[in-house]
Amino acid sequence: MSTVFPKDREFLLPASPLFIGLSLLAALMLDWLPWSGLWLTLRPDFVALVLLYWCTHKPYRVGIGIAWAMGILSDVADASLFGQHALAYAVLAFGGIVLHRRVQMFDLRQQTMQIFPLMLACYAVYAAVHWQLHGYIAWEYFSGSVTSTLLWAPLTLLLQALRRPHVEDEL
Amino acid sequence: MEHTESVRFFNRGPSPAARLVFFSLLSLLLLFVDARYRYLESTRNVLATLVYPIQRLATLPITLWYGADEFLTTQTGLIRDNDQLHEQHVADVARLQQLQMLQAENARLRKLLGVQQRSEYRMQLAEVIYVARDVFQRKLFVDKGSQANIQAGQIVMDDNGIIGQVTRVYPWLSEVTLVTDKDHAVPVQIMRSGLRAIVFGSGDTGDLSLRYMPVNANIREGDELITSGIDGTYPPGIPVARVTHIERDPAYPFARIRCSPVAGVNDQRFLLILSGERKLPPRPEAAGDGVRGKGKKSRRKMLP
Numbered sequence: 001m002s003t004v005f006p007k008d009r010e011f012l013l014p015a016s017p018l019f020i021g022l023s024l025l026a027a028l029m030l031d032w033l034p035w036s037g038l039w040l041t042l043r044p045d046f047v048a049l050v051l052l053y054w055c056t057h058k059p060y061r062v063g064i065g066i067a068w069a070m071g072i073l074s075d076v077a078d079a080s081l082f083g084q085h086a087l088a089y090a091v092l093a094f095g096g097i098v099l100h101r102r103v104q105m106f107d108l109r110q111q112t113m114q115i116f117p118l119m120l121a122c123y124a125v126y127a128a129v130h131w132q133l134h135g136y137i138a139w140e141y142f143s144g145s146v147t148s149t150l151l152w153a154p155l156t157l158l159l160q161a162l163r164r165p166h167v168e169d170e171l
Numbered sequence: 172m173e174h175t176e177s178v179r180f181f182n183r184g185p186s187p188a189a190r191l192v193f194f195s196l197l198s199l200l201l202l203f204v205d206a207r208y209r210y211l212e213s214t215r216n217v218l219a220t221l222v223y224p225i226q227r228l229a230t231l232p233i234t235l236w237y238g239a240d241e242f243l244t245t246q247t248g249l250i251r252d253n254d255q256l257h258e259q260h261v262a263d264v265a266r267l268q269q270l271q272m273l274q275a276e277n278a279r280l281r282k283l284l285g286v287q288q289r290s291e292y293r294m295q296l297a298e299v300i301y302v303a304r305d306v307f308q309r310k311l312f313v314d315k316g317s318q319a320n321i322q323a324g325q326i327v328m329d330d331n332g333i334i335g336q337v338t339r340v341y342p343w344l345s346e347v348t349l350v351t352d353k354d355h356a357v358p359v360q361i362m363r364s365g366l367r368a369i370v371f372g373s374g375d376t377g378d379l380s381l382r383y384m385p386v387n388a389n390i391r392e393g394d395e396l397i398t399s400g401i402d403g404t405y406p407p408g409i410p411v412a413r414v415t416h417i418e419r420d421p422a423y424p425f426a427r428i429r430c431s432p433v434a435g436v437n438d439q440r441f442l443l444i445l446s447g448e449r450k451l452p453p454r455p456e457a458a459g460d461g462v463r464g465k466g467k468k469s470r471r472k473m474l475p
Contacts, residue, residue, distance in 0.1 A: 029229035032301060041306050064190040068198070076218040077226060079303050079310055079339065079346050082211050083201030090198060094191040130307065133206065134353075140306055 013163045015058055023050050023159060024070060032077055041140055044148040047074060048092055048122055049155050052115065055096030056103040067093035081129065088125035092118055108153045115152045119145040212339075219341040230301055237440075292406060294443045295319060297327075300344065307374060309349035311335070313442060316343045324404060326445040332410035332433035333357065333398065334442055349436050350411065351376060359411050360399035364389045367399050370412055370430060376437050379412050381428035386419045388426060396430060406445065410434075 027046040047070055054062035071086030078085070095118040096103075103111050123145040131137045185193075205211050295315060303310035315321050317340045325337045327347045335349040348355055353374035359381075360367050366389055370379050384390065394414045400407025412430035419426045 025225065028225060032226055032229040040302075064187060064194050068194045071198070073218065073222055076215055077222050078305060079308070079312075080305055081202055082205040082215070083198035086201070087195055087198035090191060090194040094187055097187045129202065134307075138307055 013160070015054075015061065015163055017061070019163065020054055020058070020062060023054075023162075024066075026050075028070070028073065028077075031074065041143055042147050043144055044151050045119075045122070045144060046151075048089060048119065049148055049151060050159075051089055052092055052096045052118065052152075053156060053159055055093045056100045059097045059100045062093075063097065064090050064093045081133070084126060084129045087129075088122045091125055092122040095121060108156060111156070112149060112152050116145070116149045119148050215339075216341055219344060223341075223343055226301065292445045294445055295321070297345075297442050297444050299440050299442065303346075307353065309335075309352040309355075309372065309374070309376075309436075310338075311347040311349065311442075312344050313347055313444070314344065315444060316341045316345045318342055320446065321345050321444060322446075326405055326409075327442050328409060328445065329434045329439050329442055331435065332412075333405065334432075334434045334436055334439065336404065337444065347442070350379060350432055350434075351436055357405060357411055358399045358402045359396040360407075361390060362395040362397050363391070364394075366390065367401070368396070370396060373429075377431055379430040379432060381414070381430055382425065384426050384428055385424070386421055386426045390414060390417065390426075390428065392417055395433075 024047070027050040030046040031043075051062065051067050051070060055067070067089040068086045071084075071089035072082070074080075074085040074089075075082050099114060099118070103114055106114065120142065123141050127137055127139075127141045130141070184190075201211070297313035297315040300312045300314050303312070313327070321337055321340050323337055323340050323345075327334045327336060333350055335347045335352070335355065337345050338348045339346040349372070350357055350370075351372040351374070353372050355372040357370050358367070359370050368381050368384055370381050373380050381390075381396070392414050395410060396412045396414070398405040398407055398409045398411055410433045412432050414428060415431050416429040417426060418428075
């Protein structure tokens with residue numbers, strides 16, 4: 001992969017707004033699949049991952065505002081309190097934008113290590129809201145952040161691969 | 172970031188930190204307003220309507236799978252099902268005739284007693300669309316909403332017993348809080364002894380707990396709990412749960428009693444929504460302030 005595209009150019013791949021929108025929509029649909037039981041506990045947050053991908057790769061296209069709007073949609077679909085996912089995704093997007101230069105320099109393994117604290121912060125927001133409402137901290141929330149982080153590398157590879165054909169048309 | 176700010180070729184708007192602060196404050200405000208006042212239900216309705224097509228699209232493969240499965244049912248299966256249903260039907264007819272007789276008799280007796288008639292309940296069939304994402308909430312979404320005259324507070328059951336109640340209604344969807352939800356309480360009666368109690372969800376998938384029962388209460392393992400109907404929300408006489416485990420420790424004032432729901436709370440695809448109002452006399456004014464406060468509190472618990 002990196003033989004065709006040098007690493008510093010991977011991030012210069014163009015991304016049409018349509019593609020960004022479709023990827024976010026697909027992530028929402030994955031999140032709304034009827035998960036249950038153990039899978040629900042381990043379920044990765046696809047919307048958070050895709051948002052983080054765009055925030056680190058195209059920080060001027062997808063920012064905190066879009067992340068916040070996606071959070072509101074997730075809140076509605078989940079019947080959770082208004083603003084819970086919105087706050088979490090805003091924090092995540094901020095982290096992604098602040099770290100975007102560092103993430104762009106690293107390879108996938110190092111990126112994963114950088115992503116993990118961001119995911120933890122995102123899930124910490126859910127846990128904090130839950131704690132404020134119910135008075136105890138639910139540690140089960142954090143298991144989702146591990147699976148989400150593990151999915152970072154495959155998801156990045158997939159999105160990069162999907163973006164590549166656009167380049168060949170233009171070159 | 173730095174050189175975009177120093178060169179200022181492009182106007183990028185406020186800095187990420189400023190945006191974060193703005194959106195965080197907005198989210199916190201929304202959280203506060205939603206948790207305290209529930210002003211945002213109409214906004215939620217509009218957004219839910221926008222989101223609805225995407226949700227249906229997400230569950231489309233599963234719907235198609237079930238559809239294909241039904242389409243490919245074999246003839247032998249159909250014949251077997253038909254035979255079974257026929258037998259069931261014959262058995263049911265006999266019991267139904269008895270029931271009609273009993274109902275008529277019951278109505279006469281009630282009239283004699285001057286007791287208010289129990290109203291008939293109509294049922295609507297609804298299909299589960301998806302399950303809420305939060306691990307700590309036991310909620311379902313079904314495909315009937317305000318367009319089908321569903322109202323918040325209606326009871327949802329399957330063919331065995333109570334599943335939960337409708338807590339929020341959207342145009343084509345409604346949200347059902349299951350009896351196993353942590354904040355949910357159902358007033359019940361023990362069928363054997365007639366003892367009244369309240370059964371709470373434990374937040375676990377297959378567990379309910381019967382709280383505030385004294386250690387020496389007349390209750391045994393295997394006892395059936397049915398709704399008592401004294402809250403005005405749940406109609407009386409519908410099975411809710413069965414007692415599975417009792418722990419009587421004299422060191423505690425209350426016995427620890429666990430029950431399992433009778434209805435298939437977690438594995439149902441089709442549910443029944445009961446409609447039909449119960450006519451209750453207006454609540455009498457409480458004498459003292461303390462009593463009124465208590466009443467309010469318990470009422471809020473019944474309707475999460």
